[in-house]
Amino acid sequence: MNFTPPAIDYFALSPMIVIFAAAIVSVLVEAFAPRTIRRFLQLLIVFGALLTSAVLIVLNAGTRTVTGGGAVVIDGPALVMMGTIVVLSILGAALMAERSIDPVGDSFAARASSLPGSEDERQLTQRGYLQTEIWPLTLFAVLGMLLFVTANNLLLMFVALEIISLPLYLMTGMARRRRLLSQEASLKYFLLGVFASAFYLYGAALVYGYSGSIFFPEIAQSLTSKPSESIVVFIGMGMLIIGPLFKIGAVPFHQWVPDVYQGAPTAVVGFMAATVKVAAFGALLRILYVAFGGVRWDWDPLIWIVAVASMILGSIVALLQTDIKRLLGYSWIAQAGFILVGLAAASPAGLESTMFYVIAYGFATVGTFAVISMVRDANGEATNLAAWAGIGRKSPLVASALSLFLLGLAGIPLTSGFVSKFAVFVAAIEAGATWLVIIGVIASLIAAFFYVRIVVIMFFAEPTEQTASVVVPSAFTTISLSAGVAVTLILGIFPQPVLDMLSNAGLFLR
Amino acid sequence: MTGGEVGTGETIVFWVCGTLAVIGALGMVISRKAVHSALFIALTMINLAILYVANSAPFLGMVQIIVYTGAVMMLFLFVLMVVGVDASDSLIETIKGQRVAALLMGIGFSILLIAGLGNGLMETSSIGLETANSANGGNVEGLAMLIFTDYLIAFQVTAALLITAAMGAMILTHRERWYPRKTQRELSEERFAAGTHPGQLPPPGVYARHNAVDTPALLPDGSTSDLSVPEPLRARDDVREIDTDDIEGIRKLSSGSSTTDEGDR
Numbered sequence: 001m002n003f004t005p006p007a008i009d010y011f012a013l014s015p016m017i018v019i020f021a022a023a024i025v026s027v028l029v030e031a032f033a034p035r036t037i038r039r040f041l042q043l044l045i046v047f048g049a050l051l052t053s054a055v056l057i058v059l060n061a062g063t064r065t066v067t068g069g070g071a072v073v074i075d076g077p078a079l080v081m082m083g084t085i086v087v088l089s090i091l092g093a094a095l096m097a098e099r100s101i102d103p104v105g106d107s108f109a110a111r112a113s114s115l116p117g118s119e120d121e122r123q124l125t126q127r128g129y130l131q132t133e134i135w136p137l138t139l140f141a142v143l144g145m146l147l148f149v150t151a152n153n154l155l156l157m158f159v160a161l162e163i164i165s166l167p168l169y170l171m172t173g174m175a176r177r178r179r180l181l182s183q184e185a186s187l188k189y190f191l192l193g194v195f196a197s198a199f200y201l202y203g204a205a206l207v208y209g210y211s212g213s214i215f216f217p218e219i220a221q222s223l224t225s226k227p228s229e230s231i232v233v234f235i236g237m238g239m240l241i242i243g244p245l246f247k248i249g250a251v252p253f254h255q256w257v258p259d260v261y262q263g264a265p266t267a268v269v270g271f272m273a274a275t276v277k278v279a280a281f282g283a284l285l286r287i288l289y290v291a292f293g294g295v296r297w298d299w300d301p302l303i304w305i306v307a308v309a310s311m312i313l314g315s316i317v318a319l320l321q322t323d324i325k326r327l328l329g330y331s332w333i334a335q336a337g338f339i340l341v342g343l344a345a346a347s348p349a350g351l352e353s354t355m356f357y358v359i360a361y362g363f364a365t366v367g368t369f370a371v372i373s374m375v376r377d378a379n380g381e382a383t384n385l386a387a388w389a390g391i392g393r394k395s396p397l398v399a400s401a402l403s404l405f406l407l408g409l410a411g412i413p414l415t416s417g418f419v420s421k422f423a424v425f426v427a428a429i430e431a432g433a434t435w436l437v438i439i440g441v442i443a444s445l446i447a448a449f450f451y452v453r454i455v456v457i458m459f460f461a462e463p464t465e466q467t468a469s470v471v472v473p474s475a476f477t478t479i480s481l482s483a484g485v486a487v488t489l490i491l492g493i494f495p496q497p498v499l500d501m502l503s504n505a506g507l508f509l510r
Numbered sequence: 511m512t513g514g515e516v517g518t519g520e521t522i523v524f525w526v527c528g529t530l531a532v533i534g535a536l537g538m539v540i541s542r543k544a545v546h547s548a549l550f551i552a553l554t555m556i557n558l559a560i561l562y563v564a565n566s567a568p569f570l571g572m573v574q575i576i577v578y579t580g581a582v583m584m585l586f587l588f589v590l591m592v593v594g595v596d597a598s599d600s601l602i603e604t605i606k607g608q609r610v611a612a613l614l615m616g617i618g619f620s621i622l623l624i625a626g627l628g629n630g631l632m633e634t635s636s637i638g639l640e641t642a643n644s645a646n647g648g649n650v651e652g653l654a655m656l657i658f659t660d661y662l663i664a665f666q667v668t669a670a671l672l673i674t675a676a677m678g679a680m681i682l683t684h685r686e687r688w689y690p691r692k693t694q695r696e697l698s699e700e701r702f703a704a705g706t707h708p709g710q711l712p713p714p715g716v717y718a719r720h721n722a723v724d725t726p727a728l729l730p731d732g733s734t735s736d737l738s739v740p741e742p743l744r745a746r747d748d749v750r751e752i753d754t755d756d757i758e759g760i761r762k763l764s765s766g767s768s769t770t771d772e773g774d775r
Binding site: 003004005006008020023025030070071072111112113114120123124126129131133136137140142143147153155156159160162165166167169170173174204215221230231232235306314 | 617626628629630631655658659660661662663664667668670671673674675677678680681682683684686688689746760
């Protein structure tokens, strides 16, 4: 037996190594640093690591390599996704770091272990305890996402999926206010999430049984080289993609979305809605384009059905919502459907438009939740739409920012949403799925109705005594909000540089 | 077991252990008591381990027994015993017809899966693990080779998963004390001030026939003392019934009208 250690390109992996190392240091800080300086140290570590990682990703531009024994692939699309995830994580982490919106602290429970409503909880809150464990959890989630978009085999992809999920399950249940709702959301997310993971694993086993390998290039090769395609591999593929489809909240794997959106701390929703969508689409693209690229006609109908169901159900149910976080949850489901339209094209244009869409969507989402976290009344965040009546007259600037994001999500021209919807629809038409685009346009019109409805409520309704007020945040939220506004406008007016970057990024390395 | 052929012995092992594993899995879902569920999982795990060993994966089989059946299941049981579980699971359906719908979907999915796989695997012959196991001089060596070459990165980042899991458990359960620790004196003063039961609770009833903790102690008038049975057992309604003869005997004893000649059983 002769052992040759696998070649590892440490520089290509450095964006992940930095995050992993920082996460471990951050756990040690939790264990050993005195409580008074923990928050400061954690913020230093988290933002330092994320910025370093972003720089390393930029320095890696142009890298196209498979490393770590064939398990990790760093190519153009992977670097774009990684960069987007890291930048969005910085903005999301900034929302989590905000401490001046809530008068008693940040948006997390003083101690997640204290019983809601107990004396323990009251005392800990009064003494200003902060659950600083959210920071190592954030870093682990980011690590998982970076691995998710670069994994080149089904095992590493599964481990990455779990590294993303565990911290998010935990952070969902840690809201400072309305804690029972938050804990319920966390439990639902956890139970449904492990269920989806089990499907993924079973699918992976079946795919392995057919092709004899769990590495994507070898799966692709076995599909083209074997004389007949077995039904086993298609059952396996169908179950496999449930993992990423669950994470992007596509129908019928969407049941957790509204509850988690409503229950989780708003900052966490902003972080996770933006980044997880990028990561999950990255993984889904890689599975379908690299491993199953040769049998496109077999998975396309599957994606069509899921896309149509997500667009229609998400748009229509969102019309009936009265809670803004829940409404955005359903809008997330509808948006997943729109992005899947681009993915179903299975062409270079499909890849580019999907990536553009998730980038545009990510920034608009972070900004949206930044605004939602600022609109408050005596009980905390005012998420009921009734409390939003006439906000635009009291705080025109913040309301205009939110209107920009919502119009962006609706796909109105001059915003990033228009360009991204246009791109995915063009990709789908080129691929011959015109009927899918027609359904997409109809669903967009329905969706535009509820986005515009919020804008109307904010600007054209008379303020009542129920109307909430807008709290002035610290620099953290302001930065996230401004970045969201800037990117949404720039991608809407001058999308060309980013589109060029995406087409230069090239295709997946097979 | 040579590669490619499934012998009679292996077929028998498969049908016996496979059946038991499925029974265990169903029992885990169906049983009302958490402890029974835990034991059913253990049954499933052990049978899976035997199947792994029969499939020439002895290392996986042993790990399955040591880690799952040994460590994880026993921890489950410990937790169940320490925490104590209320038997009355809410069986009210919050969504009407949910259980029927779930059952139908489950059966439908199983039929699809079994029919599809049965169809697809009809022609397939098994390859066996002979080649894979002998490539590096044994099952364990082969695994080691894979872990440190192809799956090195996956193996390393599993650390992130374990750290997160450990930290998550701590976040959800670790209570931090914000008040000073109470002294012995303060604790005892508190107990007396409460005025309920300052001393130790009465121990469970111990007779010649029973010495289990679920046996309530008898009071002089022949009734049982609830205080003598641990709280979780009472919550589960697991308190042992006392023989009426015993109660009668004790009542007679305490009233002085009888001798112990009844206690000859």
